[in-house]
Amino acid sequence: MTSVSGLSGERFEVVVVGGGLAGLATAASLCSQGCHSILVLESETVPGAHSSGKNAGLVRQAAEDPQTTGLCVRGADLIRRRHQQCPDLFRHSGSLIISDENHVPDSSWAQVEHRCLSEDEVRQHYPELQSWPGGQAYWTPTDGIIDVPKLLGSLMEELVSGGGNVAFGATAGRVKIMESGGFQIEVRDGSSRNRIIGEVLCGQVVIANGAWAAKFSEASEMPISLNVTNRGCLITDSGGFGNQARPWIWSDLAGWYLRQMSGSLLWSACEEEEAAAGVLNLSTDLEDYWREKVKSSWDPSGQFLKCLSSWVGQRTFCPDRKFLLGSDSRCDGWHWAVGLGGHGVTCALAVGERVADGVLGENSSADWAWSEDRFVSSSKSLS
Ligand SMILES: Cc1cc2nc3c(=O)[nH]c(=O)nc-3n(C[C@H](O)[C@H](O)[C@H](O)COP(=O)(O)OP(=O)(O)OC[C@H]3O[C@@H](n4cnc5c(N)ncnc54)[C@H](O)[C@@H]3O)c2cc1C
Structure with missing residues (x-):
């Protein structure tokens, strides 16, 4: 130093x-x-x-364009290699992404090892998705979670x-x-x-x-x-989620994602509000917005998960x-x-x-x- x-x-x-x-x-x-x-x-x-220091720690390779996906695939590969020297850096949870070609084009999926899942298979991983209307779901075994x-x-x-x-x-x-x-x-x-x-x-x-x-x-x-935009993350208790390890899940369509933490859950309702650098607030109540978002797909008992903490971070984009x-x-x-x-x-x-x-x-x-x-x-x- x-x-x-x-x-x-x-x-x-x-x-x-x-x-x-x-x-x-x-x-x-x-x-x-x-x-x-x-x-x-x-x-x-x-x-x-x-x-x-204010993100969700997801390693997600399938991105919205093939060029970014190529870099994500390389980045994920380098993380997995570093994990061999740095124990517990990366958890191979795999991921479940509910999406369509408007969010992730075929040219991106072509670069990522994946398998399409049926609605039944999705619900085997996530029985809580009771009100999910169904649609395309992708399983990516090499995605995971990193200890940032x-x-x-x-x-x-x-x-x-x-x-x-x-x-x-x-x-x-x-x-x-x-x-x-x-x-x-x-x-x-x-x-x-x-x-x-x-x-x-x-x-x-x-x-x-x-x-x-x-x-x-x-x-x-x-x-x-x-352009700088603000996005929130929220930690809830794990309710009836159990201890069984699950892939992280992202609904591109409904706009939320979820990963397991030890003894709790990390959610984001994918807010995207323009902000100035360093100004961390959202115009809506983070918890209300999240509950409203997940309602469209999640078991109603999800509404009773207790919110333990939350934060807002900034994502920065070129035009x-x-x-x-x-x-x-x-x-x-x-x-x-x-x-x-x-x-x-x-x-x-x-x-x-x-x-x-x-x-x-x-x-x-x-x-x-x-x-x-x-x-x-x-x-x-x-x-
Ligand atoms: C809520 C949320 C969830 C996210 N989840 C994920 C995820 O799951 N997976 C994923 O891949 N990505 C995720 N991201 C995106 C990821 O966090 C960012 O893309 C990444 O952290 C950007 O890193 P950075 O080094 O560019 O920026 P920063 O981490 O912001 O680093 C910039 C640094 O520059 C310093 N600085 C600023 N001005 C000066 C100056 N003049 N002189 C010296 N230092 C200066 C700042 O103090 C800061 O430390 C998420 C982002 C958010 C907000």
Whole structure:
């Protein structure tokens, strides 16, 4: 760990802005490929304090477009491999997704090992789905549940043992693009963001600061447009659910999902409300909204589950809802790892791998890169 007060005039090959899953996975991947002069700047005092610590921990490979699905499949594979060195990182629960081609196209399913289930088979897993009207259901045996704090811990360990540096409580301010090449980054006090602590110099910069990326980059004259939306999660008691391990279940059609925790259940009613970065509230009561949503498919006794706790987290999307990864043609040495939407846990390791490749000079993220078509035209057509 690097002391914040020691950050003045130091030079690094790479500075990563943001210590969530995207930033830490990129930094750890760089370290493992022999690049050790790295500094991660993180505003908070712990890793993953925002979206990366406020999610459901589902590893879901089938996504809304085939390109994202490809990255989810790679990400899930890397998680399962890491699990071999990091016990209990991943639970092979499998998943049950109730969906149709409007949510997940055939070109996505073609990349994911799966089997279609009959309505009877679905109810064998979930007898509570009494009022479910039926429809397409997909069983994905290689999906599962990840212990996110463990993943963050394992990335931190890889980074620090590989010689990389992380400064907590250190907010990156304006990034000055130097005429001679490289960047000068102002570092501010993490909590107040008002006090300038110092500055760091680097040859390349990776922007991985989630919901804050659009505002941050605009101040550095590298504008992008991102939409930030709020979504809630809710923990209930397990009612009559029993201890038998079940796959997590997601109804794309009704808009809710559920996974088992130890002795409780984690639900989301899939809210998607626009918000400003860091502003965590919803216009509806989270519990009422969830009860209303699950009513359409769940056993009425689900209505009596007791809500134990809840939280709201932020998902950040590019206008076309695809990630923004890799180098930016507008500025040499400027890289993105943002817009991970609702797939950032599943894809974290694959994102880290790709963005690190770009920093090391390989152009493996061309399909995910910034382009006028993706950002300038789409934001004009939205306005
Ligand atoms: C309710 C909910 C449920 C979800 N469930 C799942 C799921 O089941 N499976 C899945 O795959 N995905 C899920 N996601 C999505 C996933 O959580 C995100 O895609 C992922 O965490 C994004 O990671 P990130 O590193 O980009 O952002 P963050 O984790 O938000 O990290 C950005 C970091 O940058 C820091 N920062 C900001 N500005 C600065 C600055 N100027 N200087 C220094 N640091 C800065 C912040 O403090 C923050 O720590 C869910 C999201 C939500 C909200």
